[in-house]
Amino acid sequence: xxxxxxxxxxxxxxxxxxxxxxxxxxxxxxxxxxxxxxxxxxxxxxxxxxxxxxxxxxxxxxxxxxxxxxxxxxxxxxxxxxxxxxxxxxxxxxxxxxxxxxxxxxxxxxxxxxxxxxxxxxxxxxxxxxxxxxxxxxxxxxxxxxxxxxxxxxxxxxxxxxxxxxxxxxxxxxxxxxxxxxxxxxxxxxxxxxxxxxxxxxxxxxxxxxxxxxxxxxxxxxxxxxxxxxxxxxxxxxxxxxxxxxxxxxxxxxxxxxxxxxxxxxxxxxxx
Amino acid sequence: xxxxxxxxxxxxxxxxxxxxxxxxxxxxxxxxxxxxxxxxxxxxxxxxxxxxxxxxxxxxxxxxxxxxxxxxxxxxxxxxxxxxxxxxxxxxxxxxxxxxxxxxxxxxxxxxxxxxxxxxxxxxxxxxxxxxxxxxxxxxxxxxxxxxxxxxxxxxxxxxxxxxxxxxxxxxxxxxxxxxxxxxxxxxxxxxxxxxxxxxxxxxxxxxxxxxxxxxxxxxxxxx
Amino acid sequence: xxxxxxxxxxxxxxxxxxxxxxxxxxxxxxxxxxxxxxxxxxxxxxxxxxxxxxxxxxxxxxxxxxxxxxxxxxxxxxxxxxxxxxxxxxxxxxxxxxxxxxxxxxxxxxxxxxxxxxxxxxxxxxxxxxxxxxxxxxxxxxxxxxxxxxxxxxxxxxxxxxxxxxxxxxxxxxxxxxxxxxxxxxxxxxxxxxxxxxxxxxxxxxxxxxxxxxxxxxxxx
Ligand SMILES: Nc1ncnc2c1ncn2[C@@H]1O[C@H](COP(=O)(O)OP(=O)(O)O)[C@@H](O)[C@H]1O
Ligand SMILES: [Mg+2]
Numbered sequence: 001x002x003x004x005x006x007x008x009x010x011x012x013x014x015x016x017x018x019x020x021x022x023x024x025x026x027x028x029x030x031x032x033x034x035x036x037x038x039x040x041x042x043x044x045x046x047x048x049x050x051x052x053x054x055x056x057x058x059x060x061x062x063x064x065x066x067x068x069x070x071x072x073x074x075x076x077x078x079x080x081x082x083x084x085x086x087x088x089x090x091x092x093x094x095x096x097x098x099x100x101x102x103x104x105x106x107x108x109x110x111x112x113x114x115x116x117x118x119x120x121x122x123x124x125x126x127x128x129x130x131x132x133x134x135x136x137x138x139x140x141x142x143x144x145x146x147x148x149x150x151x152x153x154x155x156x157x158x159x160x161x162x163x164x165x166x167x168x169x170x171x172x173x174x175x176x177x178x179x180x181x182x183x184x185x186x187x188x189x190x191x192x193x194x195x196x197x198x199x200x201x202x203x204x205x206x207x208x209x210x211x212x213x214x215x216x217x218x219x220x221x222x223x224x225x226x227x228x229x230x231x232x233x234x235x236x237x238x239x240x241x242x243x244x245x246x247x248x249x250x251x252x253x254x255x256x257x258x259x260x261x262x263x264x265x266x267x268x269x270x271x272x
Numbered sequence: 273x274x275x276x277x278x279x280x281x282x283x284x285x286x287x288x289x290x291x292x293x294x295x296x297x298x299x300x301x302x303x304x305x306x307x308x309x310x311x312x313x314x315x316x317x318x319x320x321x322x323x324x325x326x327x328x329x330x331x332x333x334x335x336x337x338x339x340x341x342x343x344x345x346x347x348x349x350x351x352x353x354x355x356x357x358x359x360x361x362x363x364x365x366x367x368x369x370x371x372x373x374x375x376x377x378x379x380x381x382x383x384x385x386x387x388x389x390x391x392x393x394x395x396x397x398x399x400x401x402x403x404x405x406x407x408x409x410x411x412x413x414x415x416x417x418x419x420x421x422x423x424x425x426x427x428x429x430x431x432x433x434x435x436x437x438x439x440x441x442x443x444x445x446x447x448x449x450x451x452x453x454x455x456x457x458x459x460x461x462x463x464x465x466x467x468x469x470x471x472x473x474x475x476x477x478x479x480x481x482x483x484x485x486x487x488x489x490x491x492x493x494x495x496x
Numbered sequence: 497x498x499x500x501x502x503x504x505x506x507x508x509x510x511x512x513x514x515x516x517x518x519x520x521x522x523x524x525x526x527x528x529x530x531x532x533x534x535x536x537x538x539x540x541x542x543x544x545x546x547x548x549x550x551x552x553x554x555x556x557x558x559x560x561x562x563x564x565x566x567x568x569x570x571x572x573x574x575x576x577x578x579x580x581x582x583x584x585x586x587x588x589x590x591x592x593x594x595x596x597x598x599x600x601x602x603x604x605x606x607x608x609x610x611x612x613x614x615x616x617x618x619x620x621x622x623x624x625x626x627x628x629x630x631x632x633x634x635x636x637x638x639x640x641x642x643x644x645x646x647x648x649x650x651x652x653x654x655x656x657x658x659x660x661x662x663x664x665x666x667x668x669x670x671x672x673x674x675x676x677x678x679x680x681x682x683x684x685x686x687x688x689x690x691x692x693x694x695x696x697x698x699x700x701x702x703x704x705x706x707x708x709x710x711x712x713x714x715x716x717x
Contacts, residue, residue: 098623160713348685
């Protein structure tokens with residue numbers, strides 16, 4: 001349903017992977033350490049991501065989830081540890097980081113749409129400036145991506161004229177337009193009312209089904225239960241527990257996980 | 273003769289220039305506040321024709337270059353009124369009248385930024401409008417106006433040098449005279465620039481001290 | 497006092513010639529004042545420690561030094577170090593240097609007001625530092641700086657009169673010459689004043705129009 005074949009301009013030479021890597025991990029995160037001053041925020045986090053997988057990160061606030069996502073695309077530089085996209089090292093990649101950031105999309109809690117640009121310009125700006133696409137194809141692709149998130153009708157509106165849910169869908173389109181292999185979602189619905197949350201989660205579900213690889217920090221347990229292949233519970237800069245939703249949400253191995261998960265009423269209800 | 277000894281020789285003359293410059297600034301600031309504040313009150317609380325008159329005044333003095341204002345008053349308006357005023361006095365008055373135009377806008381903005389509840393509360397206590405303005409509105413709005421107002425000082429200080437054009441013997445005029453007599457140019461000009469910058473800095477320090485003195489904890493604009 | 501036809505035969509032609517020179521001064525100074533102002537604000541914000549400090553000192557010097565003194569330095573001072581400028585060139589350079597310093601303050605303030613998320617999102621899309629500045633930071637900052645920049649433009653119009661002190665016969669200089677010759681100070685300077693008021697008022701209106709043109713919903717100026 002998330003067919004990308006319709007769009008001829010989509011294929012971008014350098015981004016294509018050789019088939020031999022298909023079974024391998026898309027993303028490998030290895031022993032990430034990060035301190036802010038004396039505050040040790042990440043204490044050696046490692047995990048691997050298979051192609052098409054959706055991993056949901058849960059855990060108390062201040063645990064380092066956002067920092068972890070930002071370390072993956074090097075918006076925050078970890079002191080120690082490495083990140084790999086297929087066989088290429090993302091960490092210590094110098095100017096090549098621009099390429100990795102195209103391949104690793106990011107969606108933020110507060111959308112961070114560019115305030116001075118309309119929805120369609122938000123989606124196409126990086127196509128033009130980073131991918132150096134010609135204006136016509138960029139516009140075509142931007143409109144296509146907006147259509148995918150149900151925002152084509154709002155193409156010429158400015159961020160301030162959009163609801164939170166609409167803005168977040170545009171920001172997802174913006175990330176998608178770069179043709180990423182992985183998208184990082186940092187609490188994409190935390191700033192939204194329940195009504196608007198639903199429309200964004202719908203888009204994310206559709207995206208997951210289409211085979212996109214996704215790392216999602218979220219406390220939408222319903223979404224985690226139905227969409228995630230794996231859930232990772234983090235606390236104090238460490239991964240406490242990791243597993244498929246059934247195990248982690250309904251039968252966690254650790255008391256800490258159970259305590260955290262227990263706070264979410266919608267889950268308990270489901271369990272009953 | 274080397275530059276230092278030239279500077280040393282002319283120091284008293286330059287100091288005389290500095291005092292005239294500061295005199296211009298002090299009188300101009302004084303006139304600016306003395307007129308700017310009532311003008312602002314009229315613009316907020318006054319009758320319509322008076323408001324219009326103040327607006328026209330501000331438009332005129334803000335729209336004309338200092339140089340043209342100086343020429344107009346020094347050669348035109350004052351002589352036509354039969355007044356033969358010294359250039360220093362004309363310079364100070366023109367800078368002051370012009371400052372009043374700018375300052376009335378600053379004060380007006382500050383007065384208008386005061387929550388209207390303040391006036392209502394004062395009236396409900398039985399204060400007259402005038403008392404309310406004097407003891408409630410102004411103490412607040414003057415504090416709010418201070419940061420904006422403090423920018424008037426450097427502006428008037430640097431503008432005062434334009435009084436050179438009508439022959440006021442202020443710092444820049446005297447600097448030019450020294451250059452003309454000694455044929456030493458750059459060092460003397462730069463020295464003059466340095467003095468202006470120091471006067472600027474010193475004045476701003478004084479204003480900051482005043483700002484801190486009158487600050488009220490939690491009263492927004494005092495801090496920002 | 498003044499001969500018949502003074503206004504039509506003498507005053508208007510003289511002021512027209514002066515106005516042309518004033519407009520030349522402004523039109524030559526303003527664009528470079530803006531560009532240099534952007535450069536200084538970027539140098540101060542994104543430059544290394546040294547560049548940043550140089551930009552800071554530059555602004556302190558220009559803001560503290562009277563413009564007329566700066567013009568004297570350029571016109572009367574520079575020949576002593578082997579640089580001779582025409583009065584017109586010295587004026588334009590002085591106006592650019594001055595205008596740029598003040599512009600840079602407004603632009604810098606506006607750059608600081610651009611929210612972190614805007615640059616983070618741009619980086620996350622793979623933009624280089626320079627692309628982030630050009631595509632995201634500056635377009636937003638310049639919009640926010642418009643009121644300040646136009647204020648400086650209006651100052652430029654008025655302070656262009658100081659070129660007369662270097663013997664450039666611009667609008668106020670032309671007025672001064674006529675006024676002295678015909679001993680008609682009030683009439684002439686009021687006429688000169690009206691022209692400046694017209695320029696300033698026109699600019700104010702034009703800026704409002706420009707602001708509306710480039711306005712973006714929700715982006716507060
Ligand atoms: N840029 C930063 N500078 C200093 N401390 C930071 C910074 N970013 C995050 N932190 C700190 O790191 C810790 C983890 O933050 P974060 O990764 O945002 O946690 P989470 O997303 O799990 O709520 C917090 O204590 C936070 O204050
Ligand atoms: Mg977070």
